[in-house]
Amino acid sequence: MIRVQREDFDIGAEIEALTGGNREVGAVASFVGVTRADAGGGPAITAMTLEHYPAMTERQLADIEAEACRRWDLTASLIVHRYGRLEPGDRIVLVVTAAPHRRAALDACAFLIDWLKTKAPFWKREETEAGARWVAARAADDRAAERWRDAE
Amino acid sequence: MTLLYFAWVREQIGRDAEEIALPADVRTVAALLEWLKGRGGGYARALEDLSVVRVAVNQEFAAPDRAVSDGDEVALFPPVTGGARP
Numbered sequence: 001m002i003r004v005q006r007e008d009f010d011i012g013a014e015i016e017a018l019t020g021g022n023r024e025v026g027a028v029a030s031f032v033g034v035t036r037a038d039a040g041g042g043p044a045i046t047a048m049t050l051e052h053y054p055a056m057t058e059r060q061l062a063d064i065e066a067e068a069c070r071r072w073d074l075t076a077s078l079i080v081h082r083y084g085r086l087e088p089g090d091r092i093v094l095v096v097t098a099a100p101h102r103r104a105a106l107d108a109c110a111f112l113i114d115w116l117k118t119k120a121p122f123w124k125r126e127e128t129e130a131g132a133r134w135v136a137a138r139a140a141d142d143r144a145a146e147r148w149r150d151a152e
Numbered sequence: 153m154t155l156l157y158f159a160w161v162r163e164q165i166g167r168d169a170e171e172i173a174l175p176a177d178v179r180t181v182a183a184l185l186e187w188l189k190g191r192g193g194g195y196a197r198a199l200e201d202l203s204v205v206r207v208a209v210n211q212e213f214a215a216p217d218r219a220v221s222d223g224d225e226v227a228l229f230p231p232v233t234g235g236a237r238p
Contacts, residue, residue, distance in 0.1 A: 051159055053227055056211040117232075121208070123159035124233045134160045135233045136204075 001077070002061040004052065006084045009094055014078060019098045024075045027102035029109035031095040037088040043128035048135075050083045050092070053121040057081070064115045068097070071111070072104040079112065081120065153222050155188075157198075158229035161205065164198035174222045181207050182216035184226065198228070206231055 001018070011032060019025045037044045061079050068077060080094040095112045099105040124135040153174045162168050178187050185207070189199040199205060207214045208227040220226060 053156065053158055053208070053211075053229070055225075056208055056227065059211045119213075119232070121158070121227075121229065121232050123230060125159070134230065136231075 001079070002058060002065060003078075003080045004054065004057050004061070005080065005082060008082070008091055009080045011091075011094060014080065014094060015096055018076050018078050018096055022075060022098070024100055025098045026100045027105040028096065028098045029102070029105035030097075031093075031109050031113045032091055033093040033113070035086045035088050035090045035092055043130040045088060045126050045128055047085055047087045047127045049085045049125045049127075051123045051125065052081075052083050056121045060119050060121060061116070064112060064119055067115070068108045068112050072097075072099065072108040073101075074099050074104060074108055077108065077112070079116065081116070081122070083122070153220070154225045156225065156227040158227065160230055161198045161228050165194045174220070179219060179221075180216065181209065181214050181218045181220055181226075184220055185216075185228075188228075204230055 011030065015028055015030065019028055035045075035048060037046075061081070065077055065079060068074065074097055076096075076098040078094070078096040082090075082092050086092060093113070093116065095109050095116070097105045097108040097112065099108070125132055126135055153172050154169065155172060156169050157165050157167065174184075175187065178184050185199055185202060185205070188195050190196075206229055207216075207218075208229075209218055209220060209224050211225070211227075214226075
């Protein structure tokens with residue numbers, strides 16, 4: 001299941017809604033991405049704005065999730081991604097995977113977040129005390145996603 | 153054809169969307185980018201370095217040799233930077 005929204009999410013409520021009462025589930029893994037102030041040596045980030053391409057986002061996220069379901073024995077999965085203006089400490093993204101066994105839940109969760117960062121059409125504009133700038137793509141994110149290609 | 157622009161591509165071109173009539177000799181993504189670049193101004197600036205421009209045709213990432221036609225929705229944007237930084 002995919003949701004793109006401006007509002008914050010409640011992690012406990014999301015996990016309960018996804019897996020509550022499902023007796024097939026033996027393991028639930030989650031990843032929460034949080035906005036941070038650290039700009040890697042530059043001026044501290046005071047806020048950032050996430051822009052996205054709604055029609056493509058839904059399609060890419062649905063494709064990424066379908067791929068995870070093909071690779072692992074998952075009972076349920078959820079991606080919630082926020083857009084709009086966020087401040088340090090704000091949650092940005094939630095990935096939840098549920099499976100009968102822990103390995104599938106953990107691996108699928110890592111796969112989803114790695115691919116999301118390279119495939120989902122989001123762009124970040126960071127605000128600092130020195131001004132605002134668009135964040136350039138990171139080669140490290142591409143490498144993290146490549147890891148899964150090698151594993152095929 | 154509907155053209156959509158995002159992030160700094162949108163800022164440099166100065167609009168987020170437009171409708172164009174595709175010239176008959178423009179049949180691929182690469183040819184479309186060259187044609188747009190030929191409009192000069194913000195288009196030329198935004199498309200100066202194509203290594204930092206990504207294209208989606210009908211919401212799917214598209215390579216330069218991907219065919220395009222008049223009914224398509226084509227989006228131009230920088231490489232994606234979604235999610236939180238790890």
